[in-house]
Amino acid sequence: xxxxxxxxxxxxxxxxxxxxxxxxxxxxxxxxxxxxxxxxxxxxxxxxxxxxxxxxxxxxxxxxxxxxxxxxxxxxxxxxxxxxxxxxxxxxxxxxxxxxxxxxxxxxxxxxxxxxxxxxxxxxxxxxxxxxxxxxxxxxxxxxxxxxxxxxxxxxxxxxxxxxxxxxxxxxxxxxxxxxxxxxxxxxxxxxxxxxxxxxxxxxxxxxxxxxxxxxxxxxxxxxxxxxxxxxxxxxxxxxxxxxxxxxxxxxxxxxxxxxxxxxxxxxxxxxxxxxxxxxxxxxxxxxxxxxxxxxxxxxxxxxxxxxxxxxxxxxxxxxxxxxxxxxxxxxxxxxxxxxxxxxxxxxxxxxxxxxxxxxxxxxxxxxxxxxxxxxxxxx
Amino acid sequence: xxxxxxxxxxxxxxxxxxxxxxxxxxxxxxxxxxxxxxxxxxxxxxxxxxxxxxxxxxxxxxxxxxxxxxxxxxxxxxxxxxxxxxxxxxxxxxxxxxxxxxxxxxxxxxxxxxxxxxxxxxxxxxxxxxxxxxxxxxxxxxxxxxxxxxxxxxxxxxxxxxxxxxxxxxxxxxxxxxxxxxxxxxxxxxxxxxxxxxxxxxxxxxxxxxxxxxxxxxxxxxxxxxxxxxxxxxxxxxxxxxxxxxxxxxxxxxxxxxxxxxxxxxxxxxxxxxxxxxxxxxxxxxxxxxxxxxxxxxxxxxxxxxxxxxxxxxxxxxxxxxxxxxxxxxxxxxxxxxxxxxxxxxxxxxxxxxxxxxxxxxxxxxxxxxxxxxxxxxxxxxxxxxxxxxxxxxxxxx
Numbered sequence: 001x002x003x004x005x006x007x008x009x010x011x012x013x014x015x016x017x018x019x020x021x022x023x024x025x026x027x028x029x030x031x032x033x034x035x036x037x038x039x040x041x042x043x044x045x046x047x048x049x050x051x052x053x054x055x056x057x058x059x060x061x062x063x064x065x066x067x068x069x070x071x072x073x074x075x076x077x078x079x080x081x082x083x084x085x086x087x088x089x090x091x092x093x094x095x096x097x098x099x100x101x102x103x104x105x106x107x108x109x110x111x112x113x114x115x116x117x118x119x120x121x122x123x124x125x126x127x128x129x130x131x132x133x134x135x136x137x138x139x140x141x142x143x144x145x146x147x148x149x150x151x152x153x154x155x156x157x158x159x160x161x162x163x164x165x166x167x168x169x170x171x172x173x174x175x176x177x178x179x180x181x182x183x184x185x186x187x188x189x190x191x192x193x194x195x196x197x198x199x200x201x202x203x204x205x206x207x208x209x210x211x212x213x214x215x216x217x218x219x220x221x222x223x224x225x226x227x228x229x230x231x232x233x234x235x236x237x238x239x240x241x242x243x244x245x246x247x248x249x250x251x252x253x254x255x256x257x258x259x260x261x262x263x264x265x266x267x268x269x270x271x272x273x274x275x276x277x278x279x280x281x282x283x284x285x286x287x288x289x290x291x292x293x294x295x296x297x298x299x300x301x302x303x304x305x306x307x308x309x310x311x312x313x314x315x316x317x318x319x320x321x322x323x324x325x326x327x328x329x330x331x332x333x334x335x336x337x338x339x340x341x342x343x344x345x346x347x348x349x350x351x352x353x354x355x356x357x358x359x360x361x362x363x364x365x366x367x368x369x370x371x372x373x374x375x376x377x378x379x380x
Numbered sequence: 381x382x383x384x385x386x387x388x389x390x391x392x393x394x395x396x397x398x399x400x401x402x403x404x405x406x407x408x409x410x411x412x413x414x415x416x417x418x419x420x421x422x423x424x425x426x427x428x429x430x431x432x433x434x435x436x437x438x439x440x441x442x443x444x445x446x447x448x449x450x451x452x453x454x455x456x457x458x459x460x461x462x463x464x465x466x467x468x469x470x471x472x473x474x475x476x477x478x479x480x481x482x483x484x485x486x487x488x489x490x491x492x493x494x495x496x497x498x499x500x501x502x503x504x505x506x507x508x509x510x511x512x513x514x515x516x517x518x519x520x521x522x523x524x525x526x527x528x529x530x531x532x533x534x535x536x537x538x539x540x541x542x543x544x545x546x547x548x549x550x551x552x553x554x555x556x557x558x559x560x561x562x563x564x565x566x567x568x569x570x571x572x573x574x575x576x577x578x579x580x581x582x583x584x585x586x587x588x589x590x591x592x593x594x595x596x597x598x599x600x601x602x603x604x605x606x607x608x609x610x611x612x613x614x615x616x617x618x619x620x621x622x623x624x625x626x627x628x629x630x631x632x633x634x635x636x637x638x639x640x641x642x643x644x645x646x647x648x649x650x651x652x653x654x655x656x657x658x659x660x661x662x663x664x665x666x667x668x669x670x671x672x673x674x675x676x677x678x679x680x681x682x683x684x685x686x687x688x689x690x691x692x693x694x695x696x697x698x699x700x701x702x703x704x705x706x707x708x709x710x711x712x713x714x715x716x717x718x719x720x721x722x723x724x725x726x727x728x729x730x731x732x733x734x735x736x737x738x739x740x741x742x743x744x745x746x747x748x749x750x751x752x753x754x755x756x757x758x759x760x761x762x763x764x765x766x767x768x769x770x771x772x773x774x775x776x777x778x
Contacts, residue, residue, distance in 0.1 A: 001382065001385060004381065260778075274778050277769075281772070284767075284768035284769075284776070288701060291698055292675070295678045296670075296673070302382060302383045321670050369670075372669070373659065373666045376665070377657075
């Protein structure tokens with residue numbers, strides 16, 4: 001039992017930290033998220049070049065030989081800089097689907113392109129009425145000759161405006177929330193019948209509503225077994241949860257540091273407000289919340305290889321606890337900054353927004369507490 | 381990073397589990413209220429462990445430590461928690477002993493460490509005073525040098541289980557003129573049988589007698605009982621408090637208590653179904669389990685740091701704050717779980733400690749007293765507010 005990082009992991013961290021520090025200043029980010037495209041493809045290419053996009057993949061899949069711990073290291077650093085580029089959708093989600101479920105041919109074509117950055121994927125899974133239920137799929141895929149025809153509507157697909165390809169979940173059989181009948185497809189975003197409504201998210205990223213109207217895909221678009229992919233989707237969702245928890249830790253660490261720094265600069269009643277015990281204790285609480293989140297992020301990262309039910313329980317524990325901490329830290333950071341904290345011009349408000357929205361991805365604290373209750377019962 | 385125990389660590393777990401199963405005295409009371417037990421009952425397991433050489437795992441080996449790694453010590457705690465073991469009390473083993481072997485002289489080590497190790501000698505802590513709680517350095521008990529002795533005068537309070545104590549370690553003011561209150565304090569070992577010491581029990585909120593006032597009137601103590609240097613006692617006192625905090629998280633015990641609480645929630649009925657199936661209650665249990673898991677990993681991270689040679693630092697304050705919050709929520713939720721049978725005062729029944737005559741289910745008998753008693757947890761060992769002050773200073777650098 002130990003919590004040390006390997007030399008390679010430390011190297012990844014140092015490389016990425018420097019890159020984020022130098023190339024992803026608050027001012028640069030501000031310009032990028034207000035630009036037309038909302039992201040920097042050249043930054044993505046740099047990440048690919050430095051091997052960041054390949055880090056979580058095995059050598060036989062064309063990667064660096066890493067796994068969840070590499071993802072944790074990367075996500076912490078991306079979280080520190082509020083990086084908007086789509087590491088979770090493309091690398092963690094689509095990469096995860098292909099890594100665990102893809103055929104050799106699919107890996108050769110798509111995983112290689114994810115790793116070298118030439119293709120960007122988005123994860124088109126959630127639906128307008130599905131909330132956080134992973135099994136809820138109204139999108140249908142109907143067998144059609146050798147292939148399938150897709151119809152449906154995917155909600156808030158993060159990074160879709162930047163994506164060339166989508167991982168799409170669709171129901172090939174069964175009722176809306178059935179556990180059987182879920183299938184996964186690789187779909188080119190320019191396929192006929194796909195339309196999107198693109199928009200900005202409140203935390204500085206871009207997303208789309210994606211509509212499928214009689215979209216034809218070949219049989220080779222199917223990942224894994226027809227109708228039997230819910231397990232795969234849930235595994236990847238738990239991996240995304242681990243990644244988001246690590247991202248939150250990075251963002252919380254910076255939010256705490258910024259808050260502390262601000263209290264040393266800001267004077268009221270003739271003294272720096274850091275002198276006030278009520279604020280000192282608040283920051284001590286923020287520090288403890290951060291440390292507990294780091295622990296949970298380590299826990300889920302190290303438990304991703306457990307059997308599904310165990311893994312899901314740890315994922316829910318981590319996501320619930322981190323969501324609560326992120327809320328606490330975000331709100332209290334803004335409160336400590338005072339009026340300036342609710343303006344667009346200071347970084348802290350952007351950290352607050354990202355920390356808030358992390359809770360709403362892949363299930364919020366309330367959802368995961370409920371899932372933990374259900375899983376605890378099953379175990380009993 | 382990994383969370384796996386090594387094959388050696390698993391073998392170690394098997395070994396200690398087997399030893400505990402074979403040797404733990406099954407006739408000890410399980411409820412753990414302070415006055416539930418006699419002095420001999422408190423010391424029973426300690427003495428068995430002393431003979432085995434396992435009573436003081438964390439000490440350096442030359443003084444009787446086991447040489448276990450922090451991970452092994454964690455496993456040891458877990459295995460003892462499985463049987464709800466009455467562990468060696470901290471006052472000797474975990475508080476004064478590290479001060480003695482770190483700052484004491486050879487005579488002091490030879491005189492005191494063996495008795496602590498074996499469980500023959502019971503220690504108590506003379507820190508707090510009526511006017512010196514969180515502001516410990518404002519303490520007023522004096523020690524005045526008189527030839528080869530110190531003469532002690534003053535009053536200590538909240539002295540846990542002093543009614544059984546053979547020896548005490550006392551913080552006394554030896555230089556009332558020092559510039560800062562922290563500078564004039566000395567750390568002195570006192571034989572509790574010395575004339576002039578009076579121990580007065582304090583009845584606590586749960587009706588029990590766990591703590592005492594200790595009055596010192598012209599108590600003559602040999603100067604050789606001074607630890608380290610005169611007026612440097614504050615340094616040793618702080619060292620001791622950091623040690624006290626590192627064991628204070630109580631993760632293994634809280635895990636056991638949570639299992640226990642889940643059993644109670646299965647047994648209690650609400651609207652025709654087990655309480656554990658009530659979503660509102662189940663959610664509270666889940667939240668506790670989640671917070672406890674976060675604490676456990678935080679403790680393991682601290683242990684791993686210790687294993688890598690880092691001493692217990694400010695993170696021990698997190699363990700104290702979060703550990704005691706969880707202990708308190710567990711006792712609070714237990715009161716909620718037992719419902720109306722939380723009301724009868726078990727002390728009003730004859731032969732109440734045997735529990736045979738009380739009403740309601742066994743698990744309800746001590747729920748409320750435990751809850752009331754455990755409000756102490758966020759107050760002792762440096763109140764949780766003081767822990768936040770420590771984090772402010774040590775971590776935030778303010």
